Amino acid sequence: MATVRTRDARDTSPETGSRGRAVFLYGALVILPAVAVVLLLAVRGHAAGGDRTSSAAAPGPDVYGRLLLALPVILLVGQGCAALCRRMSQPGVVGEILAGLVLGPSVLGLLWPFARHWLLPDELMPPINVLAQLGLVLFMFLVGHELDLRRVRGRGHALLVVSHVGVAVPMLTGVVLTLGLYGPFAPAHMDFTPFALFVAVSLSITAFPVLARIVAERRLGSSTAGSMALVSAAIGDVTAWCLLAVVVTTARHSSLLGVGRVLLLTIGFCALLWLVVRPAATRLLSGGERDGRTARLPEAAVLPVLLVGILLSALATDRIGVHAIFGAFLLGVITPRRPAVARAAAGVRSVTETLLLPLFFVYSGLRTEIGLLSGGWRTWLWCLLVLVAAVVAKWGSTTAAARSVGLPWEDSMLLGALMNCRGLTELIVLNVGLDLGVISPTLFTVFVVMAVVSTVMTSPAVSAVQRFVRSRATGDTSSPNLSMTH
Template sequence: MAEDLTLASTERRRPPTGTGTGTGSRPRYVYLLLALVPAALVLAVLRFGAEIAGLDGGSGGASGGAAGKAPAASGTFAALLLALPVILLVCHLTAGLFRRMGQPAVIGEIVAGVLLGPSLLGLLWPSGHDLLFPAELSGPVGILAQLGLVCFMFVVGYELDIGEVRGRGQAVLAISHVGVAVPLLAGALLALGMYGSYAPDGLGFTPFGLFIAVAMSITAFPVLARIIAERRPGELRVGGIALSCAAVGDVTAWCLLAVVVATAAGSSPAGVVWILVLTALFCALLHFAVRPLLRRMLNGTRQARGTSVLPVLFSAILLCALATEEIGIHAIFGPFLLGAVTPRGSAPLEWALGRLRSVTETLLLPLFFVFSGMRTSVGLLDGRQAWLWCLAIVVVATAAKWGSTTLAARGCGMGREDSMALGALMNCRGLTELVVLNVGLDLGVITPTVFTMFVIMALVSTVLTAPALTLVRRRYAGT
């Protein structure tokens, strides 16, 4: 029995087969025969194939094609990898700076786009601007910016609470539509004077005048919501009314912009009507078919399966963008309408929306700001006349929006302080104005010079919002 135990322990201590001195050289032979020899044969096959291709005369064409395409694509990708960190860091820094100044972060991001564009960086350091943003980079940046834009428009539509608008009655409808109608009239009158000098060549007055009018009537609902959220509770009594008015006004403005897009496409009156009919059918499809499907899917999705909502949501956003693009009213309208009909209150949807919003606001929207900044060149305002027109746009836009909203609110029975505060809030244009302006520039309805003038107007009117609210509160603090 002791011998058996001794034998067993000896066998346990014995080295495994193949690790002794007699078999230690086997792995070397295996490596040599099965790794090094095939690698050497690969090199030989490649050399032999290259010689055959050279004899056939195919080497020059093939290598020339590869040499002509690969470096260009590689250079564009490398330029994008260099530009993205600069864009994100500059947007982050300027957003933080403006937040400390009491302004919404989006203003800093818009300013970052202007600073990185030809207005400042291109003017002070042309070689650095060309290094960071070469001409071939505009295509990829533009595509990513448009992708961010359609995702952002879904968020805008989702944040519009139509139920809250219904609950505030006729006063909201009256105030919001007065705040749209008067700036529309002011913009149309302003377009009469601008048309001869600043309209694109060959463009009729109708699309130009319509677009200037719509651009004057915009209120930035997302930026407005953030300004109100950053105020202390109880400090702003008209916050809910302002959000309701902005929601109604934005829906009205987007409908008018759809008419502008259809008109600018050169469609006949019957063609414009047909586009509007297709748009109405698309809205009905979303409300009566897509909305119930989304509600059924969300109700049947557990919170643990929230990850399955995100790809479905993103696919729906892209398909709706494609649908409205094919209809002829622009890709931004589809996601906006989808967001407006999407059911609220689902935990999986909120989880997916949080991920979508984080990617959009952190990465894609800064690209949109810089893309807009690339198209903004203050140097185009090269004379006294251009600067006077820019000043006129700022003054007319502010007076028309703020004044008309204040008067309408007073007419509906609101007090002076609340009416003035509501007018200041509705004058906020921000990011929504940039979206509209980019649509107009892409359609060829406005020139880069007019685009720059309205970008300046959007910045000034939005920057004025927070200080104007403070001044109104102080003015009526003792009354």
């Protein structure tokens, strides 16, 4: 037994000695150097910091951290308002617009200014705007890709008449309104001509993206009125963007030759997409399939190539001077409807409609101050007059034009109700006008109210027209039965 204990003592003593050396080395080579580094930094920082404290600028706000905090709040408020609007038979996009008003100076800024500036400081506006514009570009590609031009084939003349009448009559109404709006609402430095042109363009707008969402939610995409509304809104908005280019050119006191340049470049870009990009996209975007000896892109590469094409098309029209969203829309129209592309588009849609697009409504709401309308009864009277003139001019002219080209009264009224929707595109135009200084913040708020109300009207108006059509159809089918009974 003594021998065993002696062997155990001999075996454990080296282990004990090794542990002691490890502790000593760790303390000497790790802990002591670490303590020395901390002390040196503290002493050096204290000595050098005293001279620089007075001259050092205060650190700016943590924009990245603030953005990570603001985005969940924006999404939650937007989804909550959208769900509430859907329960009230309104499209979810109306709730997203109202969420922007709730988080902006009109509601939160009025009730709790500190919370509004803490949650959404001015430093967050540029990154929010960039994300919002990216969301618009991606969404407009989806709208163009889902647009089925075969449903309106053979109606080109009717589409041209309906879309351009729906632009011309509201523009004339806007110029007439400007005679009274110019004095109390125009900025001091703004001439009458660009101001009048901007008001005219603002009344002629149809919210293409919002209209597309309403058509999709109401399942009107397969109907004649729904398809014609989408194409007419596209034609009308392209015309309105060209007219807006005239406004921008006039407001900046540049030559009108620039407008002709914009039109020629736009036509050239459309030809390039149709003649070159469309055949190439048809050959490539098939998800790894082969057709003869022509190889296709693997399906994993479809989404990256699609995103590159969307961004480059948007960049092209932005540089031309129309707007980035129309480049994305035109690319969506010519992109082939293949299963691989449809799967890639589904991934784009999930991120766009959930995260990016609601940011634009919040951004516009942050620039809207309902309190600016508290200047007296005349301001509210002008707000009501602008709303009535915009609705009557757009809805009435579109309905009359559709009826004149041979559409039934039911489809004509439904088309007029859909074209009266102004929400998203109107907000884009208004933000452009406010940035250029063409309109005042008060008139910006007046037109935002008009855009919101006309958008809210769209869904109930469509329901009313559909009920009228159903009741008329029931009456038509019941009359023969009654006559047969007698």
